[in-house]
Amino acid sequence: MSVRSSLIEPDGGALVDLVAAPPRVPALRAEAAALPRVRLAPVDLQWAHVLAEGWASPLRGFMREDEYLQSLHFNCIRLPGGGGLANMSLPIVLPIGDDDKERNGGAPDVALHGPDRGLVAILRRIEIHPHNKEERIARTWGTTAPGLPYVDEAIAPAGNWLIGGDLEVLAPIKYNDGLDHYRLSPQQLTNEFDKRGADAVFAFQLRNPVHNGHALLMNDTRRRLLEMGYKNPILLLHPLGGYTKADDVPLPVRMEQHSKVLEDGVLDPETTIVSIFPSPMHYAGPTEVQWHAKARINAGANFYIVGPDPAGMGHPTEKRDLYNPDHGKKVLTPQHGSWFRETQHTSLQGSSL
Structure with a gap:
């Protein structure tokens, strides 16, 4: 039989890399110092890691509302320029609370800080939209029964808004855990x-x-x-x-x-x-x-x-x-x-x- 050669293309045709080149980092830090801040929960940092390295390619950041709805209801997102579809069965989103929404003050970009308060990334051309938790849970798990582990950990205590935008991560995300x-x-x-x-x-x-x-x-x-x-x-x-x-x-x-x-x-x-x-x-x-x-x-x-x-x-x-x-x-x-x-x-x- 004829065997295909080794590796297949990434979803959407190209692997996304959202980590900034090292020479840009000083300028990004200076820029971030003047931006509104959003602090990431540990699970949010894990999703930022996923996005930064391209595991979710062609997605380039936390989902804006259009991408969120496509993912939630159709298990896919449209490729840039309308050139087809990419599978995306789980929404990758960043919840924020009322205070974060108010502090944003209409700024186009925000600085994302990790659980340890260190600067992680800048989220650009942001969009804030409602976080309908019940709909998200029902569509993702097929039930809203109490006791779903991820819901209890990351959705129930999260804010009532989702902030989406293009992600620029300052450096590869590390956990310093020996792994x-x-x-x-x-x-x-x-x-x-x-x-x-x-x-x-x-x-x-x-x-x-x-x-x-x-x-x-x-x-x-x-x-x-x-x-x-x-x-x-x-x-x-x-x-x-x-x-x-x-x-x-x-x-x-x-x-x-x-x-x-x-x-x-x-x-x-x-x-x-x-x-x-x-x-x-x-x-x-x-x-x-x-x-x-x-x-x-x-x-x-x-x-x-x-x-x-x-x-x-x-x-x-x-x-x-x-x-x-x-x-x-x-x-x-x-x-x-x-x-x-x-x-x-x-x-x-x-x-x-």
Whole structure:
């Protein structure tokens, strides 16, 4: 059979990089000193990280109202210039309160400061629009039942307004937690895949330690890709590193375990790259799994492993799963995942194996 060459194009055709060139930083700091300020919550900083590195390409900042409505109601956004659509199943937004809205005073730009009050970015050509929390929750999760972890963490306590605009980040976002060397951007991952001569990249996301079933799944996927005619498929083992609910295993513990899995040869270190995906976790089932797959496309992955009930959870008030465990796989297959077929120009393969 004819095998496609290594990496596929980012969603929308080009990878976005919103980190300012170092020579611009002094001028940006001086500019920011005169701007109204918005302080980011920890989860907002994680989304700024996602945006800055291009995981959400072609999105160039926190969503303005048009992008928000497209994402919320159609799971996509229009490409610049009206040249098609890009998958975007989760709104990436920045909530603010009444005080922040008033302090803005009609300024076109605002300075974004992190939880530690350090300057992170400038948000340009801003637009402020209402944050209809009930609608957002209902459309994203398919329920407004109490007890949804991300809602309790990041939406319920957030402000009643959303501020959108183009993001210019002063420097790569770091957490100084001993794990920053694992946080490779899409461009860094693409460079590493090229360095290793990958002719296919298959991604596996997890938010808990690798267990035997995971390892069998990943190794079997590599075997199947070799049988399909690929010569050097590379595994991207890509644990989620943003917000997770309290009963998930903490990131440092997971990363130590993932390192041990490679050290012990359970996964081949020559054909595996371990990196942290900076996105927060929504637990929004089939809606969220589209985001997880789309982000890996932007890092060059052309295969994405999907197990049962990806991004799912138990119903918060009833004794049942919140989502059908097969639907996450189905929304990524060609007959269902039309946005992937139309925007990627090559099939993104989901498999429960």
